[in-house]
Amino acid sequence: xxxxxxxxxxxxxxxxxxxxxxxxxIFSFLLAFTILLSTFIFSxxxxxxxxxxxxxxxIIISSLYSPINTINNSISxxxxxxxxxxxxxxxxxxxxxxxxLTNDMIILKKENNEYKKLLNISDEIDFKFVTSKIxxxxxxxxxxSVILMSGKNDSIVKxxxxxxxxxxxxYINQVGNxxxxxxxxxxxxxxxxxxxxxxxxxIIVSGNNNKYLEILNYxxxxxxxxxxxxxxxxxxxxxxxxxxxxxIMKKSSGDLIIVPSVDINNLNYVYILNWSRKDRGIxxxxxxxxxx
Numbered sequence: 001x002x003x004x005x006x007x008x009x010x011x012x013x014x015x016x017x018x019x020x021x022x023x024x025x026i027f028s029f030l031l032a033f034t035i036l037l038s039t040f041i042f043s044x045x046x047x048x049x050x051x052x053x054x055x056x057x058x059i060i061i062s063s064l065y066s067p068i069n070t071i072n073n074s075i076s077x078x079x080x081x082x083x084x085x086x087x088x089x090x091x092x093x094x095x096x097x098x099x100x101l102t103n104d105m106i107i108l109k110k111e112n113n114e115y116k117k118l119l120n121i122s123d124e125i126d127f128k129f130v131t132s133k134i135x136x137x138x139x140x141x142x143x144x145s146v147i148l149m150s151g152k153n154d155s156i157v158k159x160x161x162x163x164x165x166x167x168x169x170x171y172i173n174q175v176g177n178x179x180x181x182x183x184x185x186x187x188x189x190x191x192x193x194x195x196x197x198x199x200x201x202x203i204i205v206s207g208n209n210n211k212y213l214e215i216l217n218y219x220x221x222x223x224x225x226x227x228x229x230x231x232x233x234x235x236x237x238x239x240x241x242x243x244x245x246x247x248i249m250k251k252s253s254g255d256l257i258i259v260p261s262v263d264i265n266n267l268n269y270v271y272i273l274n275w276s277r278k279d280r281g282i283x284x285x286x287x288x289x290x291x292x
Contacts, residue, residue: 147179163270168239
């Protein structure tokens with residue numbers, strides 16, 4: 001409200017000054033016109049006098065346009081102030097919405113922790129990992145496998161998921177004593193049980209031997225939209241849940257594909273998760289289909 005009242009005061013001052021200058025402007029215009037007219041009527045006036053008259057006339061005419069320019073600039077400034085005020089209102093509204101969302105997230109987190117206590121759910125397993133250097137990679141523009149400088153001597157086991165930060169890169173399919181091979185999620189043999197968390201919509205993601213991923217579902221895919229984020233679902237016990245896989249993109253043909261969240265070609269180090277049954281909290285025979 002204070003901003004609006006200040007704006008009105010500025011407008012009032014400009015109107016007052018414009019009104020006071022009206023008479024001066026009219027008088028200056030008439031004087032300039034009279035002087036110019038006299039130079040044409042009295043042609044016998046010598047050249048130097050005419051030059052001085054024209055010089056003074058120019059000054060007077062310039063002073064005539066000066067308040068007009070001031071008014072135009074003032075109007076432009078007022079317009080800018082109004083736009084700034086409107087944009088400020090919109091930004092304040094957006095900021096308020098973000099605050100509400102933050103509050104909602106805090107409340108949901110608190111409620112989630114309370115529900116866990118009521119259901120007596122044990123804490124999630126915090127997986128250990130080995131940081132490994134990439135020592136060799138494919139020459140293809142998209143990388144389907146890389147060699148890592150970690151192996152059995154570092155307790156690496158076949159089937160271990162490989163991540164970067166919280167994004168899934170692939171899994172270990174071959175282990176030596178001092179090195180191992182990572183198969184990228186872009187490889188055609190890779191299948192990833194996944195989920196779009198915001199929509200609770202589960203999909204199976206597959207590599208396609210190129211830089212993008214495919215969706216294998218034969219069900220209706222209408223709930224999926226471009227920009228949706230895909231995470232591992234944890235189904236099948238092959239990968240931990242909630243690892244970022246990639247983002248949905250729509251091709252010009254209308255088909256949906258997934259852009260991987262991380263490009264291995266841009267990395268030098270990765271994280272290999274300890275993925276033995278014990279590390280996963282399993283002390284019974286697991287289904288051998290999932291690389292166990």
